[in-house]
Every structure is written in structure tokens, then in C-alpha cells.
Amino acid sequence: MTEKQVVFSGQVTLPAxxxxxxxxxxxxxxxxxxxxALRAGIDLGLTLIDTAEMYAEGTAEEVVGEALAGRRDKAFLVSKVYPWNAGGQKAITACEGSLRRLNTDYLDLYLLHWSGSYSFEETVEAMEKLIAQGKIRRWGVSNLDDDAMQKLWQVAGGKQCATNQVLYHLASRGIEYDLLPWCQQRQMPVMAYSPLAQAGRLRSGLLNNPVVNDIAHAHSASAAQILLAWVISHQGVMAIPKAASVEHVQQNAAALNITLSASELAALDNAYPAPKGKTALDMV
Ligand code: NDP
Structure with missing residues (x-):
């Protein structure tokens, strides 16, 4: 059994x-x-923690800060800036607010949550300033489609972008047509959000699908674990499931060691086909 991993900025290797x-x-x-749950996850090696100033209007960051007390160095901490804070002094102030709530003095990765009023030039400039100030180690983006990534690539400093965090699960595969190969070609990890389709809420029936469940049965695993194993079977993709119970976290960590066979992957393709053309980026 080999545990899947992704590499950020050619520097940091993390479990997928x-x-x-x-x-x-x-x-x-x-x-x-x-x-x-977060502490149990870190102990099991799920060291990347994804949060945002948006979540519970900052209170999620406080929960993460509490979980990281005494173990900050074990975590790879990711937070996100609202688009309307993603430039100039507002970006510095927003980042400082996140650091305060997280009770730390640096983020490993800071993401533009989605694109908005600030230009990419302004956002990249603010991110570079935050790196120079030691407040963040690297930056990335979220919810940018293939066209937007190409625009970002034209901006000075834009190629320093360390990741794109986008919605990706078995029943929402649009990125496989263009965005995912584009990122793979550049060795840029993709962070798959809502990898469990929010426990099936975004796609009813996903967790009960008979193909998914037959495969789960064959691996003595749960349907959720098969959904995670499927997401991370893609090169350079990591999954960031949200779990608020130790039991779920344990299952999610164990999914790192599930390898789906070619015939299982083909059966899942058949149940949820890959995109045949360009589709609008799915978001929640
Ligand atoms: P997920 O697909 O991760 O689903 C979360 C749900 O799945 C919760 O109800 C959770 O239950 C349940 N769950 C977790 N593990 C298991 C398991 N092993 N078996 C059964 N159920 C399980 O949805 P999210 O939308 O939360 O996406 C994950 C993360 O991605 C977010 O928390 C956030 O950090 C990020 N995100 C980023 C976005 C962006 O715009 N950049 C947008 C959306 C999400 P319970 O909590 O009870 O354990």
C-alpha cells in the first residue's frame, strides 16, 4: 500500500x-x-488544514487555532481572503486578522477565495508583500477556471501561484477536461473541495450509488472512503474533506491507503462519466 501525496511549490510534500x-x-x-477531530487528524497525518476568514465569520479559524495549540509546527495551515479584501492594505489587515484568530504568526498558504473586485495584479502584489513580511509562506487561488488561470499566468509574479482549490468529486468532473491537465502540466497541486459532495447533499444518491457501494464492500471500506480514494487517484490532486468526528477523520485518513483497480475506476467512469467538453466551473 502506498500513501498518496502531493507536492506544493516543489518544496513541501503532504499526504493527499x-x-x-x-x-x-x-x-x-x-x-x-x-x-x-482536527487534532486526531493531525495525529493521523492529515496535516493540511484548510480554513477561511469567511467560515463562521472567523470563528472557524479560532477553532483551528485551538486545535493547533502546542502543535502548530506539525500543520500546514491554509486560509483564504475574501475577494473584497484581496488587495492593498485590506489584504494585510485581513491576513493579520486570520493570524490573530489562528493564534499563529504565519500561514503556510494563503488563497484568494474567489476572484472579485481587485485585479490579479493587485492581489499578487499584496501576496508578495505578505510573503516579504513573513506572514505567509506562499499563496494560491480558489474557484478560478481555466481561462482565469491563463490570465493569472500573464500577470507579473502570477506563476508563483501554488495551488487552485476547486470543487471536485466523482459526480462533478468538469475540471478534468481543461483545468486539471493545465495544473498537472505545471506541477501545481489541485485542492479538491467538497470531495464528498458534502456527504451527498450536493448530489443526492452519490453515497448510495450501487457501483460506489459495491467497490466499498470489496475494500471493506465506506462509500465516503471510495469517493476520497477516487479523488486522490488523480495525479497532483488532494482532497480536503471536512469531518467533525474522530470516526470520520479516521476513515478519511485510511482512504489514503485505498488503491482503486483499473476495473473499479472504469466502473466509476461508467456510472459518472468524465466530461466530453468544456463546462462552467462548478462551485458552491
Ligand atoms: P465535504 O465534501 O468535505 O463534506 C463534508 C460532510 O461530509 C460533512 O457533513 C461531514 O460530516 C461528512 N463526512 C466527512 N467525512 C465523512 C466520512 N468519512 N463518512 C461520511 N461522511 C463524512 O464538503 P465541504 O463543502 O465541507 O468541503 C470540504 C472543505 O473544502 C470545506 O470544509 C472547506 O474547507 C473547503 N471548501 C472550500 C470552498 C472554496 O470556495 N474554496 C468551498 C467549499 C468547501 P461531519 O462534519 O459530521 O463529520
């Missing part, structure tokens, strides 16, 4: 499953379980 945090920090009585 990390931990998402959207919806964490929304309910105070869930906080203890969320902190415990």
Missing part, C-alpha cells in the same frame, strides 16, 4: 488528504468535537 473546516465554529456546543 487534508482537513476542511467549513461550518466549523458555527455552534459553540460542537466546538469540543471539532477541535478533537
Amino acid at each position: 488528504v487534508g482537513q476542511g473546516t467549513w461550518y466549523m465554529g458555527e455552534k459553540p456546543h460542537h466546538r469540543r468535537a471539532e477541535v478533537n
